[in-house]
Amino acid sequence: xxxxxxxxxxxxxxxxxxxxxxxxxxxxxxxxxxxxxxxxxxxxxxxxxxxxxxxxxxxxxxxxxxxxxxxxxxxxxxxxxxxxxxxxx
Numbered sequence: 001x002x003x004x005x006x007x008x009x010x011x012x013x014x015x016x017x018x019x020x021x022x023x024x025x026x027x028x029x030x031x032x033x034x035x036x037x038x039x040x041x042x043x044x045x046x047x048x049x050x051x052x053x054x055x056x057x058x059x060x061x062x063x064x065x066x067x068x069x070x071x072x073x074x075x076x077x078x079x080x081x082x083x084x085x086x087x088x089x
Contacts, residue, residue: 011084011088026062029065030061044057
């Protein structure tokens with residue numbers, strides 16, 4: 001027989017797991033993007049970019065990826081979260 005008191009923690013645990021997976025996915029995307037653009041970053045350095053500016057370019061790429069994910073994820077995820085609260089309540 002299932003104890004429903006133990007199931008109450010499931011949504012929070014699932015949300016935490018999904019947040020960790022999303023963070024790991026974004027980190028993997030950025031690392032892969034930097035490795036693929038290694039030559040382009042070398043060209044920027046040859047054109048006069050100092051390492052600090054290269055870091056800024058990478059930071060802008062990371063910010064853009066995260067902002068696109070938030071702009072797409074929040075509007076798509078909010079109705080599902082609200083529906084879960086209605087169904088679970």
